[in-house]
Amino acid sequence: MLNKWMKKTVSVSKKNNENSATFNSCIEKTKQKLQDNFGDTSDLFIEEIQIGKQxxxxxxLTSMTDRQKINGAILTPLTDxxxxxxxxxDESTWEEYCKEFFSAAKHELIQYEHEVIDDILNGNALIFVxxxxxxxxxxxxKIEKRxxxxxxxxxxxxxxxxxFVEDVETNxxxxxxxxxxxxxxxxxxxIxxxxxxxxxxxxxxxxTNQEILTEIRHRLDKLDIHALFDSxxxxxxxxxxxxxxxxxxxNTERPDIIAAHLLAGKFALFIDGTPFVLSAPTTFSDFVSMSEDYYLPFLMGSFIRLxxxxxxxxxxxxPSLYVAVITYHHEMIPTPLLISIISQREGIPFPAVIEALIMEITFEILREAGIRMPRAVGGTISIVGGLVIGQAAVEAGIVSNIMVIVVALTAISSFVAPIYTFAIATRLLRFAFVISAAIFGLYGVFLGxxxxxxxxxxLRSFSVPYLAPIAPFSLQDHGDIFIRLPSWAMKKRPSFLRTENPNxxxxxxxxxxxxxEEGGTDS
Amino acid sequence: MNKAILLFLCLVLVSTAGCWDQAELDDITVVSGLAIDKGKEHKYQLTTEVFNVTALDPETRGTETASILFSLEGNTIAELAKKMNVIATRKLIYSHMRVVVMSKEIAQEGLLEALDFFEADREIRNDFSFIVVENVPAKDVLKINYPIQQVSSLKIHEQLDTMVKEWGGDPDIRMKDFIAALLSPGREPIAAEVKVIGSPEKGKTRSNMEKVEMDALVILDGLAIFNGMKHVGELPIKHVRNFLLLQDKLRRTSITAMCSEDKWMAARITNSKTRVRARYDNDVPKFNVAIDLEGRLETIQCPMEIVDLQAYLDMEKQFSEAFEKEIEETIRILQEDFQLDIFGFGEHMERQNYQHFKEVKDEWNEEFAKADIDVNVTLKLRRTGLINDPFLVEMEEEE
Known part of the structure; x- marks a missing residue:
């Protein structure tokens, strides 16, 4: 059907209109203008058609449009x-005409050149008269989505x-x-x-607090970047x-968390093309809690959170405490444990801090490799990794058994944080702490x-202190920080979000x- | 630019300040205990016992001994402690030291001035046990091995610890208590005393551990009594419990009393509380010691119907009286034979009647010797174990 229309020839209008911002010129000029804009990209489709007698x-753009939809929303009504x-x-007839025949699909009438270009890029089909x-x-x-x-x-x-998926409308x-x-x-x-x-x-x-909204709108408007692919x-x-x-x-992939955040008085940002939705203002405690805390019995939820x-x-x-204690504070280790650690470290050629750094860096490499490698070689990494980081290193006398335990426990613990971007913060800081511990011992760890x-x-996230409600302290909000009270006990929204409606x-x-005594009417 | 220089200087400062007391685990040897003897050429002979870690690790354990001794002579303990590398290979660390053993000779000559080192040193804890050895040089105590706790210092430490918990046979005197008693005008210091039975020469070898009946053993022997820094005498172990009780430090013990002619009964004391009231009556210090004990009956050799309330009350009375006598005997020995207040009655007087104590504090021991001390023991038996009447009663009924 499309081909049929393509073959139709349309007479050329000779009228010249120099207004470059609009397209009220003859078809030939319009065509030329479009081609000037898009060049000779192969997915640009321009065809002359007959509209009524005109x-x-x-x-x-064929790459952005759905052929089925073109048939249904344009060609069929046009034939009719x-x-x-x-x-x-004139234009009023044209508007009438559009309303009558194209009302099945979402449509609008535009006139400026920039609108035309944007619409073509967004995958709309344009009809010029x-x-x-x-x-x-x-x-x-054409909507391609997972x-x-x-x-x-x-x-x-x-x-x-x-x-969430990549398509923002779905989200x-x-x-x-x-x-x-x-x-x-x-x-x-x-953007x-x-x-x-x-x-x-x-x-x-x-x-949601109005000032915070004003601030985020202001920041969004102020943005000047050329590309945005992910949150x-x-x-x-x-x-x-x-x-x-x-x-x-x-940031989260979970709609239930975003919904809860919106209702708590935060705002969310949905970005087209990524399943990670942002929400703010956020605090430290947000990254340690998880939506499941609220779905489990509150005792269990609180325990897991702790x-x-x-x-x-x-x-x-x-790792830093371990390094500090075994290089400076031998008196802090119980005697039997100290003896056992000493005998394990017997013959290890490196100081404890070097040993710790070797193991931590090995683990970071393994972890990165585990994410980056092709799925097909997945088995290799676990075998090689398990051997390198564990048994073989110990047997070769490069690292001690207890160091392997320390690194393994650290690694496992770092996977507990529910939000990846928060978990990686500890990865970076850990190295600073280990070095500080190696120089100053426990004093260094506490200095850190x-x-x-x-x-x-x-830190502030959209004017909300990052450590709220621990610092500044507010007792009222502590029902949902370290522990979680039962749902019925949480009557108010977090006060630090300064919501318009606190209840x-x-x-x-x-x-x-x-x-x-009450006769069983009310609970 | 200035900021960068400042930051750099800070970093230099930081990295030069750190690390000064760093010691990698493979560069240290852990000391488990010390023995102080009189030196032949110098004032002291110091013996350190160190852990041999490879012999203590189940994976690497071989035939070598669990601990090694090094001895050096010198005039100060402080110097000797750091000079040990004349013999040893690694840096000795003293923070895990559990016992300091001292020969009786040293104690008798009052050569304890070296103790300030243990207080002053930043590495050494002040809560190690402080022990006097009765019959052999202190060094020998550390040589005698024991198959269950192969490191001698640990063996003694654990022995003392368990003894305090189970029966009260160790005065539980740590370094800090000893020094506190030295400084207090109302108390004289004491220390635990041990002795070696059997042959100390044979006890040194591994073969000692291979025998069922060992050639040499370290046993607890009671109290060493000091007058100031001088060792003046001993008390046998049965008095140690009474000492602990008067300090209100007794945790658990078992006491035996007579119920009829050569028939005995024993009770396990699980709770105790001691209150001392001190006052002056016509220049005679008077003390009221009220001791409340709680316990259970453990054995009784008399065929007595113990479900009967009166029998219970009688038994409680018999126990109380027997215990009272024991305690009074201990106090009497100290008042008459030693005239030294090791119990700290003077401290009670200091707290309760300071004005009077102030006048006599320099000759408190004489005051103590003439003091009138009234001990009152109240024992409550709460239960009788898992039985009502002992089988002796039932046997009698059958007859």
């Missing part, structure tokens, strides 16, 4: 319309298993499905001078402070801790069986 032009043989001489300024733009995008799957990062045992619909609230807003922004990536700013009107690009441009190993915006804090400390400090805490306390469920009560 000559017209159909233009689109041509039976009427209407004269389209001879000598008319208004151009009909019809959405016939099915909704379980996220590959941040897996959980109990809870929703769906994850938005996933959130809309979870929050059926008319106050939920999605603001569209386009990237060359990629023109669609970014949605989501928030719940009347909950990571955006994160670095939006955060309050770049020179920190800690992530200043939360384990995560503990694992964070192990991942950060264990003091610097770290001072640094954390200085989320002010009347919730503990479920309990009816009391006898």
């Amino acid at each position: 000559n017209g032009l159909l233009c689109c 319309a041509n039976l009427h043989n209407e004269q389209i001489l 001879d000598k008319l300024a208004k151009v009909l733009s019809i959405e016939v995008q 099915a909704i799957e379980e996220p590959s990062t941040q897996t959980i045992v109990r809870g929703p298993k769906e994850g 938005v619909s996933l959130i809309r499905k979870k929050i059926k609230n008319r106050h939920l807003r999605f603001e569209s922004h386009t 990237g001078s060359e990629t023109a990536t669609k970014v949605y700013l989501a928030y719940v009107d009347g909950v 990571g690009n955006l994160e670095e441009l939006l955060e309050d402070k770049t020179f920190t190993p800690f992530p200043m915006l939360y 384990i995560r804090y503990f694992a964070f400390l192990i991942a950060l400090l264990l 801790m003091i610097f770290l805490v001072a640094h954390l306390a200085s 989320k469920q002010p009347n919730s009560k503990s479920p309990s069986p009816p009391k006898k």
Whole structure:
């Protein structure tokens, strides 16, 4: 059918219109202008067509459009319309004509050149009519997307298993499905001078703090980058402070977390082309909690959360504490353990700090290789890695057994942090701590801790202190930091987010069986 | 630019300041205990016992001994401690030292001035056990091996520890207690005393450990009593428990009392509380010692119906009286034979009647000798183990 239309010849209009911003010129000129804009790219499709009695032009990028949709949304209505043989001489007739025949698909009339170019790039099909300024733009995008799957990062045992995908519209619909609230807003922004990536700013009107929203809008408008491929690009441009190993915006693949954050009074950023959605303002405790904490019984949820804090400390400090204690503070080790460590270190040629660095770097290499290597050679790395890092190194007398235990425990602990960008912060800091421990012993480790805490306390994420509510302290918010109280006990939104509406469920009560005096009516 | 220079200087400062007390584990040898004897040419002979780690690790264990001794002579312990590398290969670290053994000779001559080193040294803990050896040079105690705890110092340490917990046969005197007692006007210092039975010469060899009945053993022998820094005498081990009880430090013990002619009964004491009230009555110091004990009956050789309440009360009374006598005997020995207040009654007086104590504190030991000390033991038996009446009662009924 398309071919049939392509073969149609359309008479050439000689009328010249010099207005370069609009397209109210003859078909030949329009065609020329389009070709000037796009050059001879092979996926540009321009064909002369007949619209009613007028000559017209159909233009689109074949790589971005869906052939099926072109047939359904353009060619079929056009065939129908041509039976009427209407004269389209002015713009009001053209508008009428569009409404009558193209209302099945999403369409609009545009007139400026930049709009035309943007629409073609976004995968719309454009219909030009001879000598008319208004151009009909019809959405016939080809949408290539992955099915909704379980996220590959941040897996959980109990809870929703769906994850975000690369297509931003799908992601938005996933959130809309979870929050059926008319106050939920999605603001569209386009970022990237060359990629023109669609970014949605989501928030719940009347909950999220207005000043924070003003600030994020301001920062988004101020952005001047040429390309945006992942939320990571955006994160670095939006955060309050770049020179920190800690992530200043939360990122996740899980819609349930984003939905919870929106309802808590944070905003979210959906970026087209990546399944990682950002949310902010964020605090240290966000990275240690996980949506599953709320789906498990609260005692278990609290316990697991405490384990995560503990694992964070192990991942950060264990190798440095080990190095500090065995090179400076022998008196701190119980005698039998000291004897056992000494006998294991008998004949190890390196000082403890070098041993620790060798093992840590070996592990980092293995870890990177594990991520980067082709899936097909996956088995090799586990065999070689297991042997290199473990048994063989010990048997060859390069490292001691206890060092392998320390590194292994550290490695396992670093995988406990639910958010990858947070876990990698500890990887970097660990080396600084080990070196500090090797120079100063425990004094160095604590010096490092003091610097770290001072640094954390200085961080702000969209004006919210990173360590809130621990510093500045607010007791009211501690029901959901180190431990998690039962859902009915959490009546308020976090105060540090300074929400417009601090109450989320002010009347919730503990479920309990009816009391006898009350006649069993109310619990 | 200035900032960069400043940062660089800071880094240099940092890296030159660190590492000064660093010691890699493969450059150190851990000392388990010390023995101090009188030297032949110099004032002291110091013997250090160090761990031989390869012999202690189950994986590398061979036939070598678990500990090694080094001896040196000199005039200060402090110098000798750092001079040990005349013999040893690695740096000795003293932070894990558990016992310091001292020969009786040294103690009798009052050569304890060397002790300040143990307090002053930043590496040494002040809570190691402080022991006097009765019959052999201190060095020999560290030589005698024992198959279960092959390092002699650890063996003695554990022996003392368990003894305190189970029966109360060690005064539980650590370095810091000894020095505190030396400084206190209302107390005289004491130390645990050990002796070697059997032949110390044979005890040195590995073959000692291969015998069922060992050639030499280190046993606890009671208390060494000091007057100031001078060792003046001993108390047998049965008095140690009474000493601990008067300090309110007794944890658990077992006591035996007579129930009829050559028939005995024993009770396990699981709880004790001692209160001392001190006052002056016409220039005579008076002390009321109230001791509350709680325990259970463990054995009784008399055929007595113990489910009966009266029998219970009688037994409690018999135990209390027997224990009271024992304690009074201990106090009497100290008052009459030694005239030394090792119990710290003077400290009680200092706290409760300071004005009076102040006047007599320089001759407190004489005051103690004439003191009127009234001991009152109240024992409560709470249960009788898993039985109601002992089988002796049932046997009698059958007859």
